[in-house]
Amino acid sequence: MVALLPPLEAPVDPVDALRRIAFLLERTRAGTYRVEAFRGAAKALKGIGDDEVEQRARAGTLQDIPGIGKSTSAVVEESVRGELPAYLSSLQDKSGGPLVAGGEDLYAALQGDCHLHSDWSDGGSPIDEMVLTGIELGHRWMVLTDHSPQLRVANGLTAERLTQQIAIVDAINRGVGEAFRLFKGIEVDILDDGSLDQTDAMLGRLDLVTASVHSKLRMNSGPMTKRMVAAVLNPRVNVLGHCTGRLVEGSRGKRPPSDFDAQAVFEACLEGDTAVEINSRPERCDPPDELVELALEIGCLFSVDSDAHAPGQLDMKAYGCERAERLGVPWDRIVTTWDADRVHAWANPH
Incomplete structure (x- = not known):
């Protein structure tokens, strides 16, 4: 019934990418500040239409949105371009597998x-x-x-x-x-x-x-x-x-x-x-x-x-x-x- 989440592949929705990064950081007990940056960015994007997100990503103005910073805007921009964000890809490779052998x-x-x-x-x-x-x-x-x-x-x-x-x-x-x-x-x-x-x-x-x-x-x-x-x-x-x-x-x-x-x-x-x-x-x-x-x-x-x-x-x-x-x-x-x-x-x- 319960299973590991399958890795995300491109193309990926920006909010999904941000949520998955936060999830992977949480399951490996990363610092709260890092996690909150990605959870906060996902929340910020949910209040904005897809068209505006895409326009801002292409214009480089995502960081004008409260809650979006340098790292999170990079994830959104790569997602909008149809790419799998590099940070997400790296986390999935390092932290997406089983937490422990056995059970x-x-x-x-x-x-x-x-x-x-x-x-x-x-x-x-x-x-x-x-x-x-x-x-x-x-x-x-x-x-x-x-x-x-x-x-x-x-x-x-x-x-x-x-x-x-x-x-x-x-x-x-x-x-x-x-x-x-x-x-x-x-x-x-x-x-x-x-x-x-x-x-x-x-x-x-x-x-x-x-x-x-x-x-x-x-x-x-x-x-x-x-x-x-x-x-x-x-x-x-x-x-x-x-x-x-x-x-x-x-x-x-x-x-x-x-x-x-x-x-x-x-x-x-x-x-x-x-x-x-x-x-x-x-x-x-x-x-x-x-x-x-x-x-x-x-x-x-x-x-x-x-x-x-x-x-x-x-x-x-x-x-x-x-x-x-x-x-x-x-x-x-x-x-x-x-x-x-x-x-x-x-x-x-x-």
């Missing part, structure tokens, strides 16, 4: 993603761009899981903003047709006592809930275990996100895993029918292999998720698939291989 069969079997963000919280792109890229990659469904109110640094959604977002998700679903479904969701913070950072009534309006610990990650093992067990046994919770909270690389530095009784937490996941997330972000690689093996032995369900904060990061599920396949996780226990109806029925049993 290809499982990656192709994926149908969805239970953890991704938009610019409503700390993501970099609008909801519709995340959806469009997901559809292009072959997803049949995705769950929009922006952050909850306590995570102010990530612009977490109040109940009022989440209500507005629900209406937008409904509108998107009416527009995309039956081949794809965007589920209403949230990445809700697990509070210190194991309660959730959103009202029960609000959570009840959602299709799927991913719950994660984002605060007091160095809490002692006993209280942390109690906190996590309470959350995964909550009937509103469907997926336990990045359970150890560790960071193994990246711009934020390294962070050790939280200390908790994994046996007790995963047994509670089994009891609560809560999937253990295999978070595919390379800087997280969470849970570590030994905890995936423990959850597998206990009998837990899993969810291979991207935790994407940009469209190109949806491809990061390749890293999680490599791990899941290498560790022998059966595909039928991975909820992101299920179809949309099965996922909805599992997440909403009553």
